[in-house]
Amino acid sequence: MQALGNYIGGEFVAPSGTALVSRNPAADGAVVFETGFTVGAVGEAAKAAAAAQPAWAALSLAERNAHLDRFKAEIAARADQLADAIVLETGKLRSEAKQEIQTLLNRFDLVRGAMAGDLKAGAVAPGEYLRYQPLGVVGVIGPFNFPLHLCHAHVVPALLAGNTVVIKPSDITPLCGQRYAEAAHAAKIPPGVINVVAGTGAVGAAMVASPDLRGLCFTGSWAVGRRIIEASVERPELLVALEMGGKNVAVVLEDAALRQAVHEIVVGGYLSAGQRCTGTERVLVHRKIADRFIDALAKVVRELKFGNPEDPSVFAGPVATHGALTKLEGAIEAAKKAGAEPIVAGQKLPGGYYRSASLHRLPDGNHDVAGYTDIEVFGPDLAIEVIDSDEEAVAVIDASPYGFVNAVFTGSKERFETFARRTKSGMLNRNRSTNLASPKLPFYGVGKSGNYRPAGAWA
DSSP: OOOOOEEETTEEEOOOSEEEEEEETTTTTEEEEEEEEOTTHHHHHHHHHHHHHHHHHHSOHHHHHHHHHHHHHHHHHTHHHHHHHHHHHHOOOHHHHHHHHHHHHHHHHHHHHHHHHHOOOEEEETTEEEOOOOOSEEEEEOOSSSTTHHHHHHHHHHHHTTOEEEEEOOTTOHHHHHHHHHHHHHTTOOTTSEEEOOOSHHHHHHHHHOTTEEEEEEESOHHHHHHHHHHTTTOTTSEEEEEOOOOEEEEEOTTSOHHHHHHHHHHHHHGGGGOOTTOEEEEEEEHHHHHHHHHHHHHHHHHOOBOOTTOTTOSBOOOSOHHHHHHHHHHHHHHHHTTOEEEEOOOEETTTTEEOOEEEEOOTTOOOOTTTTTSOOOSSEEEEEEESSHHHHHHHHHHOSEESEEEEEOSOHHHHHHHHHHOOOSEEEESSOSSSOOTTSOOOOEETTBOSOOSGGGO
């Protein structure tokens, strides 16, 4: 596949500088794509975006919509090519990659509706008017697990509001970024309105430092998010929206519908090989139903099939990198050293960065295992922790520094409302998975999971 290089000012710039290579996690890390990057490209892209922004903002909303309609059409025309890139670079199932592309297409109308409903300019009192202005240039730093969707969710509202963008896709998925830029180019989006630069964290750091940026939307880990916060302390003019990691909890109370809880927790814990920021990592189950629940969950987990993402019979593919597999193995080892019982041990599988689903029960009363309960494992593993009361569950949730999305399984609306009042998270679900968030609701976290800035239109 030909590397076209960064997309700056409406043109592709031949790759140069440091090599950047993506690898196929479903094929033992075989090379997928090779390009190059320079930190200096950020300044060029930001200046191109800044130069283009006044004219873009001066267009009517209808005119900007017309440009985005062409962009949508070009994404649709390249749906298979975009899905190919996702599968090759992330190991995501073909069905999930296709769904991600459909999510890109859906986003245009969702954002239009949300902004029309929320951004109502006009008179608020005699002689007093409310107006909305674009920020200017918005930077978007994306993750690998949804390499297009979680960039696009910021790009569309930014563009529609009159901003221009500089996008840095994950360094794990540079081909996905190039394919996205190709769609923008084919749509004849005005030069400088959409810019795409490849690179590692050094490129992201340059974006934070760029004086031309007035907004920065980041999706990734707490460790990187913290560095962004520290680097932007002297830049109060920079709006920073952080969507970071989670250590999401599902609470299963004794009055829960057992079969429903099992199904939803499997979806929460193992979909996409556990590589979703909304994925469940900890399950707090009431002692009165613990044995029955664990037995039922284990039976399902043992049957989950992990394998090649092109095989329609598999439930999930590999984790995305060898480093992710090493991290997963290390977390499980930490759990075992703390006395965790492997209800379903899981194992590495040949052919790529595969590991089958695992399920570990922590010793009773132990809710704090360094290297396991305090980190985002981001793989196909669930920790089971037995609780004796709602109070204990609330205490466990409150002790976590994360707060992205949690779920409570209970037949009692009142008990659910207690969790809603007494715990902190960006989202809280009742009797449904922590995964599969609604695109019509704000998507954000608190604590180490985010800074109260929801994704996209709500940022």
